[in-house]
Amino acid sequence: MELRSHIPAGPLEAKWERHRSEIKLVNPANKLKRHILVVGSGLAGASAAASLAELGYQVSCFCFQDSARRAHSISAQGGINAAKNYQNDGDSVFRLFYDTIKGGDFRAREANVYRLADVSARIIDQCTAQGVPFAREYGGLLANRSFGGVQVSRTFYARGQTGQQLLLGAYQALSRQIGSGNVRMDPRAEMLDLVVIDGQARGIIVRDLVTGAVSAHAGDAVVLATGGYSNVYYLSTNAKGCNVTAIWRAYKRGAKFANPCFTQIHPTCIPQTGPHQSKLTLMSESLRNDGRIWVPKKKGDTRPPHQIPEEERDYYLERLYPSYGNLAPRDMASRRAKQVCDEGRGVGPGGGGGHGVYLDFRDAIARLGRRAIAERYGNLFEMYQRITGEDPFQVPMRIYPAPHYTMGGLWVDYNLMTTIDGLYAIGEANFSDHGANRLGASALMQGLADGYFILPYTIGDYLAQAKLAKVDPEHPAFRQVQGEVGERIRRLLAASGRKTADAFHREIGRVMWDKCGMSRNAAGLKEAMGQIGALRDEFWKDVYVGGRGEDLNQSLEHAGRVADFFEFAELMCHDALHREESCGCHFREEYQTPEGEAKRDDERFGYVAAWEFAGVGKEPVLHKEPLAFEAVHLAQRSYK
């Protein structure tokens, strides 16, 4: 089968405008009859559900959290990019587009990224109108800060809680629609499968997490806004509930999965403290604006940081990337941190050789004063102190990379539709905009661009033209999928082994972190695939879930998600093994430049890898979408 990206013709700058003017509209009276199911209530899901309801569609929205306001977008700290050029520093739509394409190491689709940059400015307008309390200058205008991987100041922020404030804006817009009866909201409801009838996505199967009841929901289109899969590593900065289940189920029903091996390891997280750890905490990358990253020059140096003189410190990012310094892109900053720690120069408990590097504010405090630093990063410093018991005003922070964001996701065309008609994927759940590496403050931008300004138009084009037979949950296809979901739950509950789902999750996480994490090689990936297969068989034999299906059963919820991670992990390794090049976050040790940077192979791998499901444990089928670059020149990324 051929992947049709449906990129409109015409010059890059005019594609979206032209497409918007040409796509079919749904008559307002007909919108009232169209029912759209939105799964997920983060930035992408909430903004889409609210905007679609405003247009007049019937919308049902589902989330597994107890309230739509708790989706994981809420944890984003740093900010949101937009090409407003308020700082007069030379920013433009083209520059934001170019930075994003280059930051993604030329593995994203040009037309999508340009559109993202194009609508970015309107997102700020929209959020401001909703009452998002963005940081302001004394004159009352909006303030900006700079962020990793770029040289202009284009990031809008609300203290260190930008994701929270943007999500509350979208949640409030959604709440308005719920209150006026245009959206039916189902919290504590987890999507467990997709129903496809005659090639069209027509509904989902959902488990009520309080009563355990499994129910079918029919509609005219399904939108997956279900986030990323970093929790395949067990330890990540994602919320505990984040999972791959919704998009994995869609993949098993025929949607293609694109670039699953593109996973981002964030450079500034609080290092792990012990084996009990169940989650890692991110410190906003904005800290790199004023913090300087260093390790001792000497291996195994156990002196406390203030006793290490200036000339014995290695500010390695400033040394390696003089023009970007501490603001080098995430993938590079992470890999270099791993490298200095692997050399035995890491810091933290255990003395020399620990898994951490210093992020030091001493110079910034001396230059700007304690007050200015507290104003910029106060809540982040407090959070760090609460977790570690150390005061960053006194001693440098210790940081280490952790899994954070997944660029891969369901393959979508220019309209954000997957390879199943009527099934859309938006936000982190799709693969479209970040290529092999995402720049800071771009995830919020993408989630809201998809939900507010792209999907509401493109979904209409489908609904206006699709021939949609009337279906309801009594349809045999719904009955069948619902039966399969019920059977799977029964199977999980019936397994009476000795190990918990959590224990299995830790094991697979370890395998993925070691073999398919910050750097990968062919031998390790093959080994990992063998281990995953063996662990998966063991899981179904030896897991113990306990409790009942018709009850609030968090162990059962977790077990179902872990079971899907087991299948998914294999696909991720498969993708990483097939991509015999290094690009962005995908670092294959066999393919690097003499300076240790990622070495792309545009000739052989200048494409999106979209995988088709062929059966559990069976080799997936590869489909390629070639990436054509018209506006940008492919170059090796240089941040020196």
Place this chain on the structure above:
Amino acid sequence: MRVRLHVWRQPGPGLAGVFVRYDMTEVSPDMSFLEMLDVLNQQLLSRKDEPIAFDHDCREGICGACGMVINGRPHGPQRATTTCQLHMRSFPDGAELWIEPWRARAFPVIKDLVVDRGAFDRIIQAGGFITARTGSAPEANSLLVPKRDADLAMDAAACIGCGACVAACPNASAMLFVAAKVSHLGLLPQGQPERDTRVVGMVAQMDAEGFGACTNHGECMAACPKEISIDFIAQLNRDYWKTKLAPKPQAKEFTGAA
């Protein structure tokens, strides 16, 4: 370190609950409170006992999902800290801890430490927003917001909707939660057109949900993990009574055909 836990176990809504004792050994002071409960749950599962149900998600103090009353204090003893960010080093070795769900009529217990906070969502639906249809927004910098107003609005907007304020209040009042949203939006120029209807709508819903009245105990502010000030409650009262006592003139309702 060792701790003795007494955890509220309740099999379902409206059923009787009871404190169950668990003795934990080898607790690391670097564990978060929820990691300690994770360890206990793994032990319970390996004994084929039912694990303790509790809400949690982000584990970095921002999603507002977690929350339990620890020795009588919502989110435990540490100031400005959610349960997930509380670490065991805050407790002495051998501590005895009583762990309960939020207790309020408007937050019925679902199971163990899990409660239903849907009332908060319904209060927001009753007016906790600014009506700004997607696509209709003016250029962001066309509206000037003094920095002090934006900062104060942000102080109020920092609410995570966890419900600790309700759990801490002797009257189980939701005034701090409602006041935070009313003030956040009311402090900004964008929020002015709906300022009156918002406060009236949200307060009416709060009362309908069965939350108690505010009698100025201030326990809410002490328990709030985001340290939201009760000054915002004063602001809410001003807005509310101004609207009630001196309503603005209303245009006549237009009905009938042109």
